[in-house]
Amino acid sequence: MKDVAGVAGVSLATVSRVLSESGEVRPELAAKVHTAVELLGYRRSVMASSLRRADRLTGSLGVVFEDVANPFFSSVHRGIEEVARERGGLVLAGSSDDDPVRERELADAFAARAVDGLIMVPSAGDQAYLSREREMGVALAFVDRPPRFLEGDVVLSDNAGGIGEAVAHLHAAGHRRIAFLGDRLRIYTAAERLRGHREALRELGLAEEPALVRTGLASTEAAETAVREVLDVPVPPTALLTSQNLVTIGAIRALRGLGLQHAVALVGFDDLALGDMLDPSVTVIAQDPTEIGRTAARLLFERIDGYAGPARTITLPTELRVRGSSHPGPAREAPPPA
Amino acid sequence: MKDVAGVAGVSLATVSRVLSESGEVRPELAAKVHTAVELLGYRRSVMASSLRRADRLTGSLGVVFEDVANPFFSSVHRGIEEVARERGGLVLAGSSDDDPVRERELADAFAARAVDGLIMVPSAGDQAYLSREREMGVALAFVDRPPRFLEGDVVLSDNAGGIGEAVAHLHAAGHRRIAFLGDRLRIYTAAERLRGHREALRELGLAEEPALVRTGLASTEAAETAVREVLDVPVPPTALLTSQNLVTIGAIRALRGLGLQHAVALVGFDDLALGDMLDPSVTVIAQDPTEIGRTAARLLFERIDGYAGPARTITLPTELRVRGSSHPGPAREAPPPA
DNA sequence: CTGAAAGCGCTTACAG
DNA sequence: CTGAAAGCGCTTACAG
Numbered sequence: 001m002k003d004v005a006g007v008a009g010v011s012l013a014t015v016s017r018v019l020s021e022s023g024e025v026r027p028e029l030a031a032k033v034h035t036a037v038e039l040l041g042y043r044r045s046v047m048a049s050s051l052r053r054a055d056r057l058t059g060s061l062g063v064v065f066e067d068v069a070n071p072f073f074s075s076v077h078r079g080i081e082e083v084a085r086e087r088g089g090l091v092l093a094g095s096s097d098d099d100p101v102r103e104r105e106l107a108d109a110f111a112a113r114a115v116d117g118l119i120m121v122p123s124a125g126d127q128a129y130l131s132r133e134r135e136m137g138v139a140l141a142f143v144d145r146p147p148r149f150l151e152g153d154v155v156l157s158d159n160a161g162g163i164g165e166a167v168a169h170l171h172a173a174g175h176r177r178i179a180f181l182g183d184r185l186r187i188y189t190a191a192e193r194l195r196g197h198r199e200a201l202r203e204l205g206l207a208e209e210p211a212l213v214r215t216g217l218a219s220t221e222a223a224e225t226a227v228r229e230v231l232d233v234p235v236p237p238t239a240l241l242t243s244q245n246l247v248t249i250g251a252i253r254a255l256r257g258l259g260l261q262h263a264v265a266l267v268g269f270d271d272l273a274l275g276d277m278l279d280p281s282v283t284v285i286a287q288d289p290t291e292i293g294r295t296a297a298r299l300l301f302e303r304i305d306g307y308a309g310p311a312r313t314i315t316l317p318t319e320l321r322v323r324g325s326s327h328p329g330p331a332r333e334a335p336p337p338a
Numbered sequence: 339m340k341d342v343a344g345v346a347g348v349s350l351a352t353v354s355r356v357l358s359e360s361g362e363v364r365p366e367l368a369a370k371v372h373t374a375v376e377l378l379g380y381r382r383s384v385m386a387s388s389l390r391r392a393d394r395l396t397g398s399l400g401v402v403f404e405d406v407a408n409p410f411f412s413s414v415h416r417g418i419e420e421v422a423r424e425r426g427g428l429v430l431a432g433s434s435d436d437d438p439v440r441e442r443e444l445a446d447a448f449a450a451r452a453v454d455g456l457i458m459v460p461s462a463g464d465q466a467y468l469s470r471e472r473e474m475g476v477a478l479a480f481v482d483r484p485p486r487f488l489e490g491d492v493v494l495s496d497n498a499g500g501i502g503e504a505v506a507h508l509h510a511a512g513h514r515r516i517a518f519l520g521d522r523l524r525i526y527t528a529a530e531r532l533r534g535h536r537e538a539l540r541e542l543g544l545a546e547e548p549a550l551v552r553t554g555l556a557s558t559e560a561a562e563t564a565v566r567e568v569l570d571v572p573v574p575p576t577a578l579l580t581s582q583n584l585v586t587i588g589a590i591r592a593l594r595g596l597g598l599q600h601a602v603a604l605v606g607f608d609d610l611a612l613g614d615m616l617d618p619s620v621t622v623i624a625q626d627p628t629e630i631g632r633t634a635a636r637l638l639f640e641r642i643d644g645y646a647g648p649a650r651t652i653t654l655p656t657e658l659r660v661r662g663s664s665h666p667g668p669a670r671e672a673p674p675p676a
Numbered sequence: 677c678t679g680a681a682a683g684c685g686c687t688t689a690c691a692g
Numbered sequence: 693c694t695g696a697a698a699g700c701g702c703t704t705a706c707a708g
Contacts, residue, residue, distance in 0.1 A: 002685085010694080011694065011696075012685095012687095012695085013687080013688080013694070013695055013696080013697095014694060014695075016686065016687055017688095017694090020687075023688090023693085024693060025694085026693060026694085029693085029694085041470060043450055044450065044686080045389075045450065045684095045685055046450045046451050047389055047451065047452050047686090048684070048686040048687090048700090049685080049686055049687075050700090051383075051385055051389065051686070051701065052688075052700045053700085054687080058385070058451070060430070067416065068415050068431075069412045070412075071409050071412070074406055074407045074412035074415075077406050077407065077431070078406055078433065081431075081433060090430055090448070090451065091432065092398070092429065093406075093419075093430075094419060094423075094429065095416065108381065109426070110428070112382065112383065112384045113385065113396070113398065113428065114384070132379060253615075272611070273610070274610060274612045274613070274615075274616065275612070277587070277590060277591070277594075277612075277616055278615055278616065290407070339702065340701080348678080350680090350702085350703095351678070351679055351680080351704080354702065354703055355677095355678090358703075361678095361704090363678085364677060364678085367677085367678085382702080383700095386701035386702040387702055387703075389684045389685065389686090389702070390701080391684085391703060391704090392704075
């Protein structure tokens, strides 16, 4: 910048004013500065700039995902990037692998790089430590699940509502025995989806049968086994609701293995790539991860811009994509009462 | 840091030495410093630190992908993150959408944040502008395709070799009429894959028939149409080679639409999620995106650590995953000579 | 081994 | 509107 000032024949302060578009500068001087910048190929250092600025903003955001390579999160990432880009912001991203220690290391490393804000998919741990970052001026927003032991803006999908819609859809198609296959309940989304199932059954006047509810399924294999077991009870379910991608895949494998893919209905949470190419194609409850990312970024920028009101929770709707698996071909009579 | 010095009763310089682990400091003083750091909850500013350091390193890396939400690239991202993490580094990522202007804006924005290095998936444009960044001390590495008008370290998949292996596999299964469906040839990987097809045919003594080669396919729809056309020639192919995911999906749709999914063999480039659940399951040429990311990060860190030798090109092998689609069920007699 | 001082590249009151 | 000067939070010769 010193060189630019020299070439342009103005003071350092003037160059700074021109380049940061702050204060009034005579157009002729501004032109000289721009010419010098072009000539020298000068680029202002964001780091030095933010160090001295009153607002200390760096125009960068940190994002902690469970895994940047997970397609759901990488779509959230994209949504955040889109909104950040409108403001000239850049995104730092890292994977916590749902490890609270790693999550904290990442938050620390981002804060040390003076990010303006942090968007986090909170791990199973405790997020209270983030109140210190907030005090130090780092804005916060959460995504996919709420933080624990800390208030904060959060963007969620309507997990319970999405499941409820699926249950109603299956009920309308004549199903009365709807099994629920879910992940470990310590995971917020897993618990919410189970809650949605229970509430929907109650609203429809259906009894909840313990034999038709299986949770704690963390892998495709576990899900496959659970589906086989749940279909092996005295009065088996006519429809399956799977609360997560891996569980859905396990269920598909199990149904195929038993030759029941056209006999037992299936609705899965989260869309599957190629889900429409399978036989039968898979009915799903789809989230909108890109919009989740955009929304979280907007909330975060409001905080960065000074909003200091109470924490907000935004719940985005899910979309039921009805495909073949919830319209099993052969006619079926109503199952006997439980 | 000033506060820490005050509490610890030492000079600023000593605190800096302890925290940056540079220079010799008496253990007792170091202990005092650490106590003060704990007490105050102090965290060193990476920005201020790097501004004054001799090496100017910030411990952050910029990555320009075509799209952070593309599963291939998000896996590359994960590989880069893993290697960066070993060194305490952080990753900034952005999407160019294959737009040279956006690519350059991102490279600029990263450089203004003083990243130590840049890993890029070069867009179709010209990367010569990056030589300026390199002169300013930013290390460079490229991924998936080589930069244009610039020398640089690059990590590629063995595109031609992977296709060659697939052609040999189909040939061994008796196929003599193997169609190639590819993307726009201005895309490096598309051109390489077509080259692999041609060379493999030549090596096997098969003539290349223009009617069996279709390129320029940028969408599922275009691919579907092209497959229908290529199957409609007087002597149709008995096998299809698709050079990219969207093309593969278009081919699957076309074959199903025609009821030929068990009659015409198919091998696609890049694995498909659920590719093993389709009927028939899809034989693919799989890349290893995470390893591509790790390798690029390693090359980049070598440059950051001072390696100044010639540009290196590392080509990673692909893996042929033989599944049902290249073993069509019904026996088939050798097709008539061309 | 330790401290006082200069300075990285910038912004911002403070005068004029 | 413009410039000289102080200072953001740190590191690093330079003395001692």
